[in-house]
Amino acid sequence: MTRSTVGSLARRLFASQPRQAAAAQAPDAINVEIPVPFQLHLLQEGPARESVTSREELVKMYRDMFRIRRMEITADKLFKSQLVRGFCHLYDGQEAVTIGMEAALTYEDTVITAYRDHATFLGRGGTVHECFAELMGRSTGCARGKGGSMHLYKPSNNFYGGWGIVGTTGPLGAGLAFANKYEKKNNVAMAIYGDGAGNQGQLFEAKNMAGLWDLPLIFLVENNHYGMGTAEWRASKKTTFYDRVSYIPGIKVDGMDAFAVKEATRFAKEHCLSGKGPIVLEADTYRYHGHSMSDPGSTYRTRNEIQGVRQERDPIERIKKLMIKENVMREEEFKAVDKEIKQEVDDAAAKAKDDPNPGEEELFMNIYKNDSGLKTYGCDRNMVRVQLP
Amino acid sequence: MFPGIVRSSSRHLPCRRSLMTVRDALNSAIDEEMAADPKVFVMGEEVGEYQGAYKVTKGLLQKYGPDRVLDTPITEAGFTGIGVGAAFQGLKPIVEFMTFNFAMQAIDHIINSAAKTYYMSGGQIAVPIVFRGPNGAAAGVGAQHSQCFAAWYGSCPGLKVVTPYSAEDARGLLKAAIRDPDPVVFLENELLYGENFPVSSQVRDPNFTLPIGKAKVEREGTDVTITAFSKMVGFALKAADELAKDGIKAEVINLRSIRPLDRETINASVRKTYRLVAVEEGWPQHGVCAEVCASVQEETFDYLDAPIERISGADIPMPYAANLERLALPQIEDIVRAAKRACYRSK
Numbered sequence: 001m002t003r004s005t006v007g008s009l010a011r012r013l014f015a016s017q018p019r020q021a022a023a024a025q026a027p028d029a030i031n032v033e034i035p036v037p038f039q040l041h042l043l044q045e046g047p048a049r050e051s052v053t054s055r056e057e058l059v060k061m062y063r064d065m066f067r068i069r070r071m072e073i074t075a076d077k078l079f080k081s082q083l084v085r086g087f088c089h090l091y092d093g094q095e096a097v098t099i100g101m102e103a104a105l106t107y108e109d110t111v112i113t114a115y116r117d118h119a120t121f122l123g124r125g126g127t128v129h130e131c132f133a134e135l136m137g138r139s140t141g142c143a144r145g146k147g148g149s150m151h152l153y154k155p156s157n158n159f160y161g162g163w164g165i166v167g168t169t170g171p172l173g174a175g176l177a178f179a180n181k182y183e184k185k186n187n188v189a190m191a192i193y194g195d196g197a198g199n200q201g202q203l204f205e206a207k208n209m210a211g212l213w214d215l216p217l218i219f220l221v222e223n224n225h226y227g228m229g230t231a232e233w234r235a236s237k238k239t240t241f242y243d244r245v246s247y248i249p250g251i252k253v254d255g256m257d258a259f260a261v262k263e264a265t266r267f268a269k270e271h272c273l274s275g276k277g278p279i280v281l282e283a284d285t286y287r288y289h290g291h292s293m294s295d296p297g298s299t300y301r302t303r304n305e306i307q308g309v310r311q312e313r314d315p316i317e318r319i320k321k322l323m324i325k326e327n328v329m330r331e332e333e334f335k336a337v338d339k340e341i342k343q344e345v346d347d348a349a350a351k352a353k354d355d356p357n358p359g360e361e362e363l364f365m366n367i368y369k370n371d372s373g374l375k376t377y378g379c380d381r382n383m384v385r386v387q388l389p
Numbered sequence: 390m391f392p393g394i395v396r397s398s399s400r401h402l403p404c405r406r407s408l409m410t411v412r413d414a415l416n417s418a419i420d421e422e423m424a425a426d427p428k429v430f431v432m433g434e435e436v437g438e439y440q441g442a443y444k445v446t447k448g449l450l451q452k453y454g455p456d457r458v459l460d461t462p463i464t465e466a467g468f469t470g471i472g473v474g475a476a477f478q479g480l481k482p483i484v485e486f487m488t489f490n491f492a493m494q495a496i497d498h499i500i501n502s503a504a505k506t507y508y509m510s511g512g513q514i515a516v517p518i519v520f521r522g523p524n525g526a527a528a529g530v531g532a533q534h535s536q537c538f539a540a541w542y543g544s545c546p547g548l549k550v551v552t553p554y555s556a557e558d559a560r561g562l563l564k565a566a567i568r569d570p571d572p573v574v575f576l577e578n579e580l581l582y583g584e585n586f587p588v589s590s591q592v593r594d595p596n597f598t599l600p601i602g603k604a605k606v607e608r609e610g611t612d613v614t615i616t617a618f619s620k621m622v623g624f625a626l627k628a629a630d631e632l633a634k635d636g637i638k639a640e641v642i643n644l645r646s647i648r649p650l651d652r653e654t655i656n657a658s659v660r661k662t663y664r665l666v667a668v669e670e671g672w673p674q675h676g677v678c679a680e681v682c683a684s685v686q687e688e689t690f691d692y693l694d695a696p697i698e699r700i701s702g703a704d705i706p707m708p709y710a711a712n713l714e715r716l717a718l719p720q721i722e723d724i725v726r727a728a729k730r731a732c733y734r735s736k
Contacts, residue, residue: 110478112474141511142511143509143510143511143513144511144512145511146508146509146510146511147509147510147511151509151510153510153511153513153514154513155477155510155513155514160474160477160478160514161510161514162509162510163501163502164501165497165501165502168470168497168498168501168502170467170470171466171467171468171469171470171471171473171474171498172470172471172473172474172477172498172502173474174467174470174471174474175470175471175472175473175474175475175476175477175478176474176475176477176478177474178471178474178475178480179474179475179477179478179479179480180478182430182456182475182480183478183480201466202464202466202467202470204467205462205464205466205467205468205470206467206470206471208462208464208467209461209462209464209467209468209471212462213459365512366507366508366510366511366512367507367508367546367547368507368547368549368570368571369507369512369515369517369570369571370569370570370571373602374649375649375652376546381687382687
């Protein structure tokens with residue numbers, strides 16, 4: 001056997017093939033191994049099993065993930081003190097998904113997600129203060145207090161929300177990808193949904209059209225294994241989501257490993273932008289909180305399971321261990337960073353608490369973009385009539 | 390922008406007129422707006438190679454290519470969501486529903502993803518999309534293909550809802566809808582597509598638009614106001630001809646716009662005539678006429694000389710048999726009878 005046939009035989013034998021790592025490595029480059037293999041669907045090669053990073057990137061990723069963690073824990077407290085009302089869906093445990101994905105995207109790429117969007121908003125450049133203010137319904141919130149927890153937006157960084165109806169991010173994300181292609185932008189769109197949404201008909205409709213029209217679209221399934229109180233095996237005949245359609249390739253990735261998500265996203269973006277059409281990423285992740293603040297999260301799963309994930313797979317602990325091992329930061333430096341970020345988040349909450357409610361005139365603003373001459377009414381038509389100029 | 394209000398009475402007209410079908414009016418409107426703005430594109434079932442299920446998009450694929458005229462699979466929820474997502478990013482989709490009955494599969498995207506977004510996002514994301522297609526009854530198409538959706542969409546803040554009647558309405562309102570930065574539900578009528586209407590050279594101008602939110606007084610009168618929209622405008626005008634023979638001069642208002650509803654024009658008319666017959670093809674309960682009645686009794690109560698009359702579709706699913714279908718839809722004699730009742734002139 002020649003070397004080339006041995007090589008090609010080896011490649012065929014192993015499911016997840018390492019692609020060429022980043023061409024030129026900077027002198028301070030740090031190589032991170034990705035231990036859990038990628039599972040592939042309709043792909044001969046998968047993402048690299050090794051990610052090249054730097055001190056700078058590691059510190060940023062740690063800080064960003066820790067900030068999300070503190071933000072969500074603080075949001076929990078704000079909800080319990082009734083400063084946040086309605087629905088509040090928290091992301092703690094899933095930090096590696098959004099931060100890993102953002103490490104491979106730019107703000108010229110488009111992201112759309114569902115209602116578990118606080119962390120995604122931060123990943124897209126939103127601030128903790130804007131997020132808290134929106135949760136508390138203040139005028140300084142990112143949607144002027146008119147959206148709430150499920151409706152965070154930052155279109156200036158191509159973050160299109162923030163949607164409450166399960167499954168809609170599939171078609172809407174395909175529309176964003178369509179717009180990128182129509183305007184000949186060299187960017188992807190990322191349509192995020194959960195395992196609970198994975199059986200929605202409109203997702204298959206979106207996948208069909210994305211495949212038919214070669215849309216540069218990454219479907220990202222944040223599979224935290226529970227759709228509200230229903231475990232995936234109780235909702236889905238087939239409990240994997242990366243391989244649901246026979247004509248769109250998919251990759252299943254360890255969603256608790258930020259670098260696995262980064263490499264998978266990088267691979268997916270290249271795939272889409274080379275004209276190969278859409279691709280599905282399934283991130284195996286976990287949420288520590290219940291579905292929302294109304295759900296204790298322990299009636300349909302055991303405390304042992306939750307604790308187990310925290311101990312074995314926590315994404316922040318993982319990156320911390322890596323950074324200590326690579327001498328990026330020492331334990332004392334972590335303590336200092338944690339304290340700084342905790343203070344930053346607490347300050348943001350305190351500031352948001354003092355921010356004003358929206359003025360009453362906001363009630364009738366932004367119903368239409370072109371609202372000149374609009375006449376509308378409040379609850380008592382005789383008392384509250386509005387005519388906009 | 391030329392307002393385009395042209396009276397359809399038989400007086401001498403200042404400009405030369407020729408005929409145009411509603412279909413050609415819609416086709417030319419879409420064509421001109423696509424030529425003027427590269428962000429405008431069309432999507433829907435059979436809009437491209439088939440030339441449009443009702444030929445409204447005829448010739449557009451040949452002219453603008455498959456990147457801008459997209460034949461979609463039969464997946465309304467999916468392609469409507471795609472249109473809305475594209476609109477978030479500033480494109481201007483015209484989404485065609487083969488009929489609005491099928492839009493029920495996509496209604497979540499129309500309401501929750503399109504109508505509410507500008508408000509919910511605090512004014513950050515506008516949705517410049519048009520949803521258009523035939524609405525209401527056709528001829529013998531049965532219960533699932535005959536519903537009028539004007540009242541449902543008309544109740545939703547964040548949407549604009551327009552209902553053209555004539556070719557002039559079709560051109561002016563569709564061009565306005567495409568240019569509008571907000572989501573517009575554009576309710577056509579299949580039976581009107583082939584009807585010819587006289588149009589002036591102003592209407593043919595590529596910059597002709599009509600304001601969304603303004604009704605048109607199609608025929609002036611003094612004795613009773615008849616409001617109608619879409620196909621019922623034609624019936625109301627014929628009813629007015631019948632009433633004139635009995636010396637009753639009816640004022641016919643073509644609503645043109647369901648949301649915003651032109652309450653001023655309606656109420657100003659009732660302040661003149663003191664009597665109102667509100668006409669629609671759709672179901673009576675919570676219908677457009679219910680809103681017209683409510684508006685008039687709130688604003689113009691003291692002027693009313695008779696209770697407000699409503700003529701609407703029968704409160705039933707649409708039957709197929711021709712004689713039953715005729716009984717399920719408003720006819721000219723129904724409008725005449727109601728107007729006479731309002732004038733205390735019924736036998």
